[in-house]
Amino acid sequence: MISIKNVSKSYSKGTVKAVDAVSLEVENGEIFGFLGPNGAGKTTTIKMIAGILPIDQGTISVNGFDIEKSPIQAKQSLGLVPDTNDIYDRLTGIEYLNFIADIYDVGKSERTEAINKYLEMFEIKSAAQALIKSYSHGMKQKLILAGALLHAPKLWILDEPMTGLDPKSAHLLKQEMRAHCEKGNTVFFSTHVLDVAEKICDRLAIIKGGKIVAIGSMEELRQKSGESLENIFLELTE
């Protein structure tokens, strides 16, 4: 689970407030969608949750660990797929996955099983021994997904995870997300594909100008602002 309390983050010596006093709770067993227009503060928030960016104000706890006070335990319990696919281009896919497994201390039998599972699921096993620089955008995204999930983290943080994925892989990922949550785990993900968010999220938050402008289940949001998520989104972010 994630607990974000009154978190703020500024850039350019405080002149640009990317995230402004954001508070939200994501419970175990939830798929939580994080929506917002470009530059609204989604990626900044995700980077703070994952411990990549320092927090100016407020606290974030991940699975009970404060990301600033206990970063190692917090990071160990999450898997991150960032919005960029800048990874070690000159490693092979399998070298990258073994590296990630080493860092997360995944034993030989567990890693063999997990790596095989995701390589087969995303159909990139035949490219596992090729350099990452030879991968397409979608293949890189699949590899990053495999790397983020192979240590079986309780919390998945996925920033635009469907970008570049073929329909079959996107479908499988959605199934995996649901299965993961049914085991009592959590998925926190950002997306611009509102249909996907509407169908698979248990709860959603919409961020605009660094502030949360709406939060709740689809039903709760509908009661406030209208029928489809698209209408709600457009109304709240215009």
Added chain:
Amino acid sequence: MKDFLTLFKFQFRSQYGISLLKSNLFSETKKPLKIIGLGLIILFAFSEMIGLYTFVMWQVFSVSKTLGIPEITLTFGILMAGMFILVFGTVYILSGIFFAKDSEFLSVLPVKQQTIFASKFALVLLGEYPFVVAMLTPPVLIYGIFMNCGIGFYLLAILCGILLPIIPLAIAAFVSLFLMKIVSRLRRRSLFISIAGILAFVGIFVGNNLLITKFVAKDTGNLALNFVNTIKDLVALVGQGYPPSVWMTRILTADAWSALGNLGLLLISSFVMFAIVIFISKFIYQKGVQSQFETLKDVSKKAITFRATKPAISICKNEFRMILRTPIYAMNSFAGWVMGPLVVLMPSFTGAFSNPRFTGILDTLQSQNQALVFLIMTGILTFFAMVNPSSSSAISREGSGFWLLRSLPILPRTYVLGKLLFDTFISVGAIVLAGTAMIILFRIDITIGLLSILCASLISYPMAMSGMFVDVIRPKLDWTNPQEAIKQNLNVVFGMLTGLLVVGVLGVAGYMMLQVNMTLFMTVLFEFVLTLIFCIVLQNLLFRAADRKFS
């Protein structure tokens, strides 16, 4: 022309633009005192080098003036600048034109390929001018002031400075295009470029030494005169092969008509060379760039392996893979492995090892003062660790992919340790190779030799830490081609300076030990203990700095 200017402006802004400069200098993490401090260190580092170069030029001028050939000072300066641009220009062209991250983006633009090439060439050319200014100003000022030259001389010197890098860089571009033409047909391209680069380095070094050796043999008994005679012969010989240096000297020193003729020659040659390269680029550039995109998939039927390793070792292994698979990194990191034995081999070019006077001095020194031999050899070997740029660029090389290390559940000190292990291995490799060459060629006592290798290897660890400390404090993560991370990264210069500081302290301690006539055993023991103290203190400082900066 419009496309060329647009592309050039766009690339110039992304590399040297005012907005970028402002962001680099005045971003929120940078304090004014830090900027001033940084500026002073840069100024100190460069003024030291320019000072030494000016001193050499002054010596050349003083002696050549008495011989009645003061213009050789200018030829020497022009030749030096031209040669450096030729050698390093090939690396700059390769990384700036073929390996740049924006190559793919630029190749889809509706612009002729030779226009893209020309704009990139112009950008590399522009980057050479600060170097040209640094290399030409001392000889031009020395000659101009002491030969009472007028304003025309200085104006022509500026014009020569503008034209100077065009021909060597065009030659470098031609070599690069040719190399990429071959490479585009090969499977293991990165490996080929790395090996070709290292072989080219060995070739230039050996060729240069053989050339100099040819003239050094003419001993006049006067060291300064020998030096100028060597330069004179060298200039005459190389001048035949590289006439622009002679033309430029004549532009600056000959009478008006001769100067004008030589200026015409220089202008036409520069234009023709540039035009030829641009013309060739039309056929080769695109293929060379495309070969970078089409990395072949591994078709081996090997089974996928799942080996578990400790995090720091895993990071160290990754460093190996990435350095070996990135030619620019490999050429720079492993330069010490080649340079070490070659530098040790240098006296053999003058036949020193078969000269009884030289070997006699070595034997006497070893029998009379073993501690001194140990200290000198250790000092020489640590130099090869100092020139290793991998530690002072360790974080910078991560570039935009640094998010991954930051998101991992390990303390920053763990990945710093993994990188340190790799950097120390590189330094130790250079030390062992150079040390072995020294033991064999200088006939150094095996015990003293091995102790020196061991001590220098141990010293390489705090040196790597001091270099990495600089990179942890101010990593250069924004770059578009890998060369910017290692070759155009000031951290590498600062890393060498901090390494020099470590060696300096150990050297002063060694000198003091010699003053009190310590035995070999005590000297070795003292140096080891002192190095261990350095290791503990620096490791503590580095790990804390990394944890504070990246946690």
